[in-house]
Amino acid sequence: AQRVTQPEKLLSVFKGAPVELKCNYSYSGSPELFWYVQYSRQRLQLLLRHISRESIKGFTADLNKGETSFHLKKPFAQEEDSAMYYCALSRLTDSWGKLQFGAGTQVVVTP
Amino acid sequence: DGGITQSPKYLFRKEGQNVTLSCEQNLNHDAMYWYRQDPGQGLRLIYYSQIVNDFQKGDIAEGYSVSREKKESFPLTVTSAQKNPTAFYLCASGLTGELFFGEGSRLTVL
Numbered sequence: 341a342q343r344v345t346q347p348e349k350l351l352s353v354f355k356g357a358p359v360e361l362k363c364n365y366s367y368s369g370s371p372e373l374f375w376y377v378q379y380s381r382q383r384l385q386l387l388l389r390h391i392s393r394e395s396i397k398g399f400t401a402d403l404n405k406g407e408t409s410f411h412l413k414k415p416f417a418q419e420e421d422s423a424m425y426y427c428a429l430s431r432l433t434d435s436w437g438k439l440q441f442g443a444g445t446q447v448v449v450t451p
Numbered sequence: 452d453g454g455i456t457q458s459p460k461y462l463f464r465k466e467g468q469n470v471t472l473s474c475e476q477n478l479n480h481d482a483m484y485w486y487r488q489d490p491g492q493g494l495r496l497i498y499y500s501q502i503v504n505d506f507q508k509g510d511i512a513e514g515y516s517v518s519r520e521k522k523e524s525f526p527l528t529v530t531s532a533q534k535n536p537t538a539f540y541l542c543a544s545g546l547t548g549e550l551f552f553g554e555g556s557r558l559t560v561l
Contacts (some may be wrong), residue, residue: 349491376550384541384552391548426493435501437482437545438509441493 342367344429346442353417361412361445363427372430373410379423417449455553462558472527472556474542483525488539
């Protein structure tokens with residue numbers, strides 16, 4: 341069965357510092373990977389997905405199949421990046437909305 | 452206001468009672484999903500439906516039931532058979548590549 345691991349429950353960084361949220365997965369097939377974000381008092385929403393290869397709000401994530409990782413990075417954290425971040429995996433052979441979520445990482449950016 | 456509407460936001464239930472959580476969407480999406488969110492565990496899939504009149508069990512379907520009689524609606528019933536129903540429930544719908552979530556319903560069993 342597939343599994344998504346986010347090893348950090350809480351990540352505290354200073355404004356302007358780089359931030360990296362780790363995500364590792366276990367799945368023998370070809371996965372589709374996503375990062376979802378939940379800002380305070382807002383709905384959970386898609387941040388980015390690996391298949392798009394885009395940068396959203398300065399965040400990027402590269403799928404490393406060798407290391408089975410999909411870490412989320414931003415070179416200069418902003419206070420508005422404070423939120424809960426979830427890494428999620430979908431099997432390409434399945435309903436794509438059947439997501440396997442990690443436990444989430446709370447990011448706190450302090451001025 | 453478009454999107455996913457869940458109701459009620461807060462619900463209290465006595466043990467032994469069934470409760471139904473409502474989920475409505477006006478995004479014209481075929482697929483709809485129910486997830487359960489517990490602290491420290493992320494989200495886990497309860498049920499999903501890819502088309503009207505069809506639905507499938509997710510990873511933790513025991514003690515739950517759903518129906519999909521209309522494209523816009525996907526209600527979730529938490530039955531008395533669910534051993535630990537106190538949780539935050541999220542409904543979602545989507546197209547390929549993106550899920551749109553509701554604001555959630557918090558169920559507390561007294």
